[in-house]
Amino acid sequence: MKDMNTTSSVPNIPTELQAQAQDWLLRLQTGPVTAADAEAFRRWRARDPLHAAAFAQVRRLWVALAPAMQTAVVPVTAPSPTTVGAAVTVALPASGRHRPRHAVNLRRRAFLGGAAAAAAGWMVVRSPLGMWPELSALAADYRTATGELRTLKIADVDVTMAARTTMNRPADGSPGIEVSEGEAQFALQADAVQGFTIAVAGARLLPAPGARVNVRCVGTDVRITCLAGRAQLLRGARTVVLEAAWQARLLEDRIASVAPVATDAIDAWRNGWLLFDDQPLQDVVDEVNRYRTGRIVLAGGALPQRRVQARIPLERIDTFIDLVRDAYGAKVVNMPGGVVLLS
Structure with a gap:
């Protein structure tokens, strides 16, 4: 087990610059890229070392969230009068080189954690980050939000x-x-x-x-x-x-x-604590995410399988991030919307 603090090595990147990096990543990942686009991105990235650092951060997050982004949305066709009441089948959009503009926009919304509603003709059926309630939860007789008892x-x-x-x-x-x-x-x-x-x-x-x-x-x-x-x-x-x-x-x-x-x-949760005894870090993160606004994401390597023994107060749940950083030497990258990438 390492005991090292790496947070200080992560630059403090302004929110506006993080948004620019997200725009560039989505532009490069979700549509055809021209030579002019590539040259404009090269100039933007070289303009300031923080630009390169911001792009590296959002790219790590994009890679970590790739599986969720693939299954975040499904196309929905409005039923005709003859199909009302019948079973409706939906299918995930096939991956391809050219993506519809509305599909790109929805992946953008999911990546930025912006809203549960999507563009016309599309519906979010599962939040890729768990950052908003699913549709079935909204109709429940009794419901609690993230962190709510x-x-x-x-x-x-x-x-x-x-x-x-x-x-x-x-x-x-x-x-x-x-x-x-x-x-x-x-x-x-x-x-x-x-x-x-x-x-x-x-x-x-x-x-x-x-x-x-x-x-x-x-x-x-x-x-x-x-x-x-x-x-x-x-x-x-x-x-x-x-x-x-x-x-x-x-x-x-x-x-x-x-x-x-x-x-x-x-x-323990009823008394304001989360207790873990020799549990995989990924399981611990999944439970912490139920009580913390935003999302903690583990990226790569053996980190998700590390065993954890911890006592975490719900009132100060972000102390868990410090625990992972200090105990395992994890790098901590803070993103907009309360998203934290641990790697």
């Missing part, structure tokens, strides 16, 4: 929602909730009436009166932890009873494992 009552159940969480009421009006994305805790009073059901990833969780449970559904990471009392977990033909400090992990089609766990790390 929320407490509420649902059918006399005390609920605490972690950042970037979406939940919906059952369509049939029954007492309960569906967690579609994110993380939340549910605490039932000791005299609560049984029947409150939590749906998550095709499973049903029935906490007993007096129980407190943590439900996490972040991508493919689906975990249900009983923090107090007991709860029944049903998936297909299998039923599992979770006692306090026991956790079940769910895969797409089954309950994958049931085991005792240390609950401190699971309960």
